[in-house]
Amino acid sequence: MAKKPFRVHGVSNSLWNEDLAPIAREDRTWGAYQFGSLWVAMSVCIPTYMLASGLIAAGMSWKQALGTILLGNVIVLIPMILNAHAGAKYGIPFPVYVRASFGVLGANVPAVLRALVACGWFGIQCWIGGLAIFSMVKVVAPGIAGDAVWYCFAAFWLLNMLVVVRGIETIKAIQAVGAPFMLIVGLALLFWMVGRAGGFGVVLASAAEFQPAAGAATPNFWKLFVPSLTGIVGFWATVALNIPDFTRYARSQKAQMVGQALGLPPAMTLYSFIGIAVTAATVIVTPNHKAIWNPIDLIASFHQPVIAMIGLVALLLATLNTNVAANVVSPSNDFSNLKPSLISFKMGGLITGVLGVLCMPWRLAADPDRYINGWLVGYSGLLGPIAGVMIVDYFIVRRRSLDVEGLYVRGGQYEYVGGFNLKAIAALVAGVVVALVGLFVAPLHWLYEYAWFVGFGVAGGVYLLLMSGPTERAVNPPTPLLIPVRGFGGEGA
Template sequence: MSNVADSSLSNSDLAPVPPSQRTWTMYNYIALWFSMSMEITTYQLASSLIAKGMDWKQAVGTVLLGNLIVLIPMLLNAHAGAKYGIPFPVFIRAPFGVRGANIPAILRAVVACGWFGIQSWIGGTAIHAMLAIIAPSVAVAPMTLWLCFIGFWLLNMMVVWRGVDTIRRLQAFGAPFMFVIAAVMLIWVRAKAGSFGEMLSTPSQFHSTREFMAVFIPSLTGMVGYWATLALNIPDFTRYSKSQSAQSWGQAFGLPVAMALYAFVGIAVTSASSVLFGHAVWNPIELIGMFHQPVVAFIAMIAILIATMNINIGANVVSPSNDFSNLYPRLISFRTGGMITGLLGLAMCPWHFLSTPDAYIFGWLVGYSGLLGPVAGIMVTDYFLIRKTELDVNSLYRKDGAYYYANGINLYAIAALALGVVIALVGLFVSPLRFLYDYAWFVGFFSAGAIYWGLMRLSEAGSIATGLKHAEADPPDAR
């Protein structure tokens, strides 16, 4: 592809992946989703539904439905990655402009910072739980939990400073460790409860459909919001796919099955905890501390720390570090971007997000889904309805191409994004419109997509974006 290598808008990470290097098969995508799904936050995603009053069938159904819904934009946005070999930061240039693309990229980066803080808090609580096993007198000190959190956060910062290569040898063990932990917890509560029937015997706490729907609707939005981040930057993975069918079938199987299976473990164990302890214990680290088997609990905590570190560095540092670096490459290196990620994650007070099931689902997941849903709506609308899946790849890397718009920014996309976010989140501040917030991702997705389609169709920029200005476009096989 001509001119891409010399473009100031490209580097080795952003350039299209040539067909010869697109080697991922359906198995790779199935494995990807199983490895990403087996983490503490997935467990808590499911266990929080039991804590909110659902029975196991309602909880499993909510998780499965939410993941089937988010699979749709996931597959739609994945298409461009597989077709053109381009990553998310490049793909998003088509609707937002080569400079305007930084705005949705930073929104996605800020959410990743929040997740970085959350994972750091989980790691800190795991260290604190280990201390409670081996040195109970130290663990009860008022500042011990906070010191454990800061210690794990600093450990993550050290890895970022030294480079992600320092943890690659551990990455292969993260998902298996979490699977083993889940299996041990399932077996343990099964033995304590006496049977699977007893484990799953906790009834629904809702006495009417209205009561159930009041929890189900925002919970479903939270399930969609959980993977709203990946629904945007999934081209970062599908750009390596051997074919469209490989990534689409791999994801269509891997995402819902992996989430349903691992979520079921969280649901079953939390449901059993209600039977065993009289209340739902939705935090697996707290539950492991109830094992009263120090060796098993200690090994489980070590596994959690390794898995949490892997997830944090791989999923919550690499992407935002690149996004921050892309703002000003001369001043912000990947290392500096990682430091910014860590500091913002700390500043976002992640302990509040995991303080209760309400804070986790209705506050964190639903809240940021209102930011990312509009971005996804604009991406899907632009690629499928306006461009009919045809992109001028050269122009994505040029300042004089079809996607430069006005000084590199498509103001119509920015306007649609801003309006979509306002509409999705207004219910958080205006009580009569609370229902809009409960459906935040859906409201943002459809409203921003519709506004963007209307603005582009009614403007001169719309005619340019549909492909009338495709000077020097390469044929598809020249990617």
């Protein structure tokens, strides 16, 4: 029997469609396992595997790199869980949630910023997936031309678009199956390579030799640590904003909190360790004793075609898992928020795919310095201020109380001035300017190294100060409309 929709007065069709509507209480079915699987699926990917390599290449020891990765993920878990609360309580996605702080139209500013970063990540993951397919093809046809990598890139892009078209339930199904499979494959690769190399003791001793020069890390560690920690926080700063897109499906607050806490830091740290240990083993077992950081290159170098194909298929599944979960769901909703009556979730996903190609991902991931200090740290200065405004607004200004119907109307309490909360936008601009000013003013470069933290603190502080004064309210009452809407009937815990 079909569920009866709630009928809500005042919902504007310029702010609502089925993809942006609240999830009804009875339809919120994700438990701790689903959220743990989500993070395993997103964390077990090639960029995670290679993250430690960028830190070690810069001069850290493997222990310092692993500790920095763990600390960064514990830190980013805090805003992740805080922003997740509204999604689990009210069943609303990120672009609707952010209307409370930025206004029903002003929400498009942070939503589009988040979406554009996701497009860059989407392109990077598609490029990595294309390289994996190219490596698979080379196993079967070693003489294939190098230009074929572009066809492989296009093929993986199309595969991602197919998942988008099939919708959120397909994404959930892929994660449920792919997460444990990928973890098993990663652990199997670890123990197989370590066994060939002579055991963990031998491998970790070899890993200690990754550092370029003896003693180089001690005086340089803190100079490396700060931007590296910021980059690691920036790695998941995107999902720290749009986590309500997932927690809106949560059975309870406990389910999303436990699932995320048990999923994110352990999975990231474990897979980074696998990357370090397996790479150290390659120094011992490969004929030229050269470290192979890229798992695509490593698996493609195996002389057993069956093993190579299984490994590369696993990498492909990992990349697909991460891409559709971390880089498709949010921008699809964000672009839909621009014009809900015209842009659905699926159309938003297609827009994401096109922009992901236009950002030229092969350049973004060209080298470790550009990847960490340019890409990760740079965009963290854009997203940190958004998180600061959102968290201060929800937990301090509104004390976790939202008028859900008001988030979908023009002329309501979230109208502010013409749909924009100018105070939130001013705080956002202040946070971004202070976070990124170090790119242009050399003596202030240290601010850029702390970009996410600086932007978060400045924007949150400015917003709290501005919102302590009188708040603009809508001049005109909302125009009553009668639209069948499901989901406005039950808050979560």
